[in-house]
Structure formats: structure tokens, C-alpha cells
Amino acid sequence: xxxxxxxxxxxxxxxxxxxxxxxxxxxxxxxxxxxxxxxxxxxxxxxxxxxxxxxxxxxxxxxxxxxxxxxxxxxxxxxxxxxxxxxxxxxxxxxxxxxxxxxxxxxxxxxxxxxxxxxxxxxxxxxxxxxxxxxxxxxxxxxxxxxxxxxxxxxxxxxxxxxxxxxxxxxxxxxxxxxxxxxxxxxxxxxxx
Numbered sequence: 001x002x003x004x005x006x007x008x009x010x011x012x013x014x015x016x017x018x019x020x021x022x023x024x025x026x027x028x029x030x031x032x033x034x035x036x037x038x039x040x041x042x043x044x045x046x047x048x049x050x051x052x053x054x055x056x057x058x059x060x061x062x063x064x065x066x067x068x069x070x071x072x073x074x075x076x077x078x079x080x081x082x083x084x085x086x087x088x089x090x091x092x093x094x095x096x097x098x099x100x101x102x103x104x105x106x107x108x109x110x111x112x113x114x115x116x117x118x119x120x121x122x123x124x125x126x127x128x129x130x131x132x133x134x135x136x137x138x139x140x141x142x143x144x145x146x147x148x149x150x151x152x153x154x155x156x157x158x159x160x161x162x163x164x165x166x167x168x169x170x171x172x173x174x175x176x177x178x179x180x181x182x183x184x185x186x187x188x189x190x191x192x193x
Contacts, residue, residue: 013038102149109135110167122168
């Protein structure tokens with residue numbers, strides 16, 4: 001019905017019928033009824049368009065606020081980059097924070113790898129190196145860590161030794177001395193006869 005009403009012109013809404021003499025006369029009842037139908041359909045399309053417009057306006061305002069927030073973030077990042085490039089102490093501290101976070105990720109992944117494959121032979125140095133390489137590639141792909149960060153981490157021999165010992169021996173802070181293991185004392189029960 002909407003398509004019919006939308007395609008009709010206003011002249012087509014007028015109903016004309018021949019009277020008994022053959023003259024064309026306008027039938028007001030049917031014409032008014034046609035116009036009412038047309039106005040109802042136009043009104044419903046206007047309401048639909050109005051709700052769509054309100055929805056689009058709401059989306060536009062949300063996107064504008066997101067744009068403003070992103071522009072603020074870009075401005076903050078530009079300021080931070082300017083400070084990083086001009087101040088060497090800030091650059092060193094940010095670099096250390098970033099490398100420490102990468103080291104934490106590597107340690108967690110090593111522990112998870114040890115948990116997944118506890119019986120894997122880790123006595124050969126080449127196997128350790130290849131496993132560490134796989135771990136580094138996995139972290140690089142999942143967390144978008146550049147390989148230059150791994151190169152920087154593995155330049156430090158102390159950190160390298162710590163990571164490889166963690167990979168080889170699992171948790172190196174645990175001590176399995178006999179004194180540290182708690183022994184439960186069992187009570188002797190007497191049998192009553």
C-alpha cells in the first residue's frame with residue numbers, strides 16, 4: 001500500500017465517476033478516504049525517518065566524542081614522545097619499564113611452557129636455545145613485541161642466565177633441603193585387649 005500511495009500523484013488520489021448524464025464528478029467520500037490513507041502512509045514514513053535521523057544523530061555525537069578523546073590521546077602521545085626524545089633520563093626509565101614488562105611476559109610464558117611440557121628433556125643447550133626462540137616468537141606474535149626488545153633483554157647476561165635457568169630448572173627459588181620439608185608425626189595408638 002505504501003508503494004502504491006508513494007507512487008501515485010495527488011491527481012490520482014481524486015476519484016471521479018460518471019453520473020447518469022455522463023459528466024465526470026468527484027466522489028468526495030472516496031477522495032477524502034484516499035487522501036487520508038496517503039497522509040497516514042506519509043506520516044508513518046516521516047516518523048520512521050525521524051527515528052532513523054535521531055539514531056544517526058546520536059551515533060554522530062558518540063563518534064564526535066570518540067574523535068575528541070582520540071585527539072586528546074594523540075596530543076598526549078605527541079607530548080610524551082617529545083619528552084622521550086629530548087630527555088634521556090625519562091627515555092631510560094620508560095625503556096626499563098618496557099623491558100621489565102617484556103621480561104615478566106617471558107617469565108610467565110616460560111613457566112607456562114614448563115607446566116605444559118614438564119617431562120621435556122632440557123639438558124641440552126641447543127634444545128634450550130630453540131625452545132627459548134619459540135617462546136620469543138610466540139610472545140612477539142601475540143603481544144606485538146619487536147625482536148629488538150628481545151635483543152636488548154638478552155644482551156644482559158644476568159637476565160639471560162636467569163631466564164635460561166628458569167627454563168631449564170623451573171622455579172629456581174625453591175629449596176628442597178630435608179630440613180624444609182614438614183614431617184607429620186603419627187601418634188602411636190595402643191590396642192586395648
